[in-house]
Amino acid sequence: MKNTKKITTVKKKAWTEFSKYIRTRDTKPQWPEGRIGTCVTCKRPYEFKKLQAGHFIPGRMNSVLFNESIVFAQCYHCNVGLKSNPREYDKFMRTKYTEKEIQSFDKLPYIIKKYIYQDYIDIAQEYKKKTQALLDKENDLS
Template identity: 30%
Template sequence: MIFRTKKKKEKLLFDITGAKIKKKPDLKAKLDKEFSLFIRLRDVMPNGYFKCISCSQIKPFEQADNGHYINRQHMNTRFDEINCNAQCRHCNRFMEGNIQNYRKGLIAKYGEQRIILLESKQAISRQFTEFEYKQLIKYYKALSAKLRKEKGI
């Protein structure tokens, strides 16, 4: 039998004997964080501003969200670089992604055929292994570091 401690964000679990067992890290959350940073850095202009994929407003990097065209619940497209683009917080959080304008922005950026292919991918089920999560975390962390250096952010 395993009991959780009442401490906030506790990383240890205790079994009946009192032995400490390390909690498995949340690799999906770590990858979300690294991937989100990469997308926002990728889409920022050299002046430190980005253009929202949905409303085309130009805003500072600090106000960028990683907006998903196809909802994050679809694991097959969750970490797809075409599916994810810098989006202003207003469109992403308060306009439910401003999806119709998001699609128009995607077509302008990537072309309609690639977006139709992306939309067809959402129905395919996908699960990531622990190894895949760890490798993707390393990959996007390295890309983000390179982009930060290049763009001076």
């Protein structure tokens, strides 16, 4: 029982870092507001903290949850209220990926991916690094 609790904690931490990375990738610093990004489905601008990392493919199985190719910044209304706003999400994905790539994403929910405790720690560390790399790159450009 104690172990189950622990894996939930590291999984949550992995998600927090992954979500931060997605929202950093999909926003740009704008003075003085801070980071601003466009919701991928309603195209409205939002502050970093008002954006969520929204999935193109529903379900939170591991093959889908931490897949950065199918996760983009979305507002709360589109992600939660409109349950990811699938029709608009589909249109966006088709501007970014080929039909063949979309078809491969559709198969993701059927792939069983088992993560152990250490995998979540690794994911958290990997995405923390990737977020920092994005921020470092921005600082080099300015």
